[in-house]
Amino acid sequence: MEAANLTDAQRVDYSMTAGEALPVAVRGAGCRIETADGRSYLDACGGAMVMLLGHCHPRVVEALARQSQQLNFTYRFSFRNEPMLELAERIAGHAPGELEWSFFNSSGSEANESAMHLAVLYWELMGKPAKIEFLSRVTSYHGSTLGALSLSGSRWRAPFESLLHKYAAVPNAETAEQGAAELEAAILSRGADHVAAFIVEPVTGSSGGAVDLPPGYLRAVREVCERHQVLLVADEIITAFGRTGRWFGVEHHDAVPDVITFGKGIGGGVLPLSGMVATRAIREVVGGAPNGFSYGHTFSGYPLGCAVGCAVIDTIEQDDLVAEADRKGAVIRSQLEQMSARHPLMYALRGRGLLQGIELRHPDSGERFAASQRITGKVTAAARDRGLMIYPCPTPILNQHMDAVMLAPPLIISDDEVAEVLGLLEESVAAVEATL
Ligand SMILES: Cc1ncc(COP(=O)(O)O)c(C=O)c1O
DSSP states (O other), X not given: OOGGGOOHHHHTOTTOOSSSOOOOEEEEEBTXXXXXXXXXXXXXXXXXXXXXXXXXXXXXXXXXXXXXXXXXXXXXTTOOOHHHHHHXXXXXXXXXXXXXXXXXXXXXXXXXXXXXXXXXXXXXXXXXXXXXXXXXXXXXXXXXXXXXXXXXXXXXXXXXXXXXXXXXXXXXXXXXXXHHHHHHXXXXXXXXXXXXXXXXXXXXXXXXXXXXXXXXXXXXXHHHHHHTTOEEEXXXXXXXXXXXXXXXXXXXXXXXXXXXXXXXXXXXXXXOOEEEEEEHHHHHHHTTSTTOSOOOOTTTTOHHHHHHHHHHHHHXXXXXXXXXXXXXXXXXXXXXXXXXXXXXXXXXXXXXXXXXXXXXOOTTTOOOOOGXXXXXXXXXXXXXXXXXXXEEOOEEETTEEEEEEXXXXXXXXXXXXXXXXXXXXXXXXXXXHTTO
């Protein structure tokens, strides 16, 4: 469109949608968003898996208001601050194993960048300065800054490929043994002396549609990493803090990584907040760096964000929301199973807790659709027309197009709202199925 033809509203609209304009949101409460045209949407994906506690949670809003009158910002080289120290303590209390040293940022991309910097600094201090390469999985998303995008799968890279590091990508294996063998082959192809870390999502989120790791996978790759002195980083930007029915997604597996990164939900949906938590052993090495951990951003560890993070953890603890996510996830999964028996468009179900994925395939043939059929878009649009927001995950997998959608409702969703989400989802799926 010619710039001269843009309306005032389009000039400031960064959604860049080709066709229709997106609705203008004016209010959010719990699991619902209201728009300027008077419609109400049931938010079953928290935008992009952000809302652990729903919109405008009273305790989050109250913590924000309280802290905003006391201390909003301090710079990390000048001061520590109480909310930052408290949040680090609280995270260490919930993180598995000896993961206990947190460093905070704002976005998930920054959290993964910070893990990359930490790994490089760690190996330099360990006398292995050539360990500066990273390995990640073919189907993955780790962020849009250039380091984090270099770790991410092909779907996201295309326009920026020339700016990115050419790291090796490890296939998303179907078994633990295959995963370990493929990781080891990738490490050896680069030379173990060059590989700093391997990063993996406990449940592949937006790029796969809630795909679990195969049983035993994390332990198998953990062993490979130890054998070759490669750090294991779990990207829990989506899965941390109860989303999967455990405090951290890695707790579904019998292995603990060296670093976990987190983001999205910890900011309570009111502020950008992310971070990483690393082992005591890494902390001890990096603590010996002449300039300490010199990576960071202006807002790293800012008190306002960290106070909100503490309120999010308080609420999850007090309302037992990790167990609730487990319970409601099981209810949703069993209902989805019944629904998929009625609607073969819902070809496969996966995910954990309140992160549930549905792969969509042709109801008659069980084949995947062509990308040009835009099935994911049709299902999410049918849902939106009915006032239900679900997350679209159309993805290239092994040179094929895959259609999938995800449900990732707030952990505070009520049983009635769960029933409403499932009812609207079934109507939406049925409407698209009827056109095939
Ligand atoms: C698994 C994962 N890692 C990292 C990111 C990047 O987070 P952000 O968009 O906050 O930079 C995302 C965002 O969707 C994500 O899903």
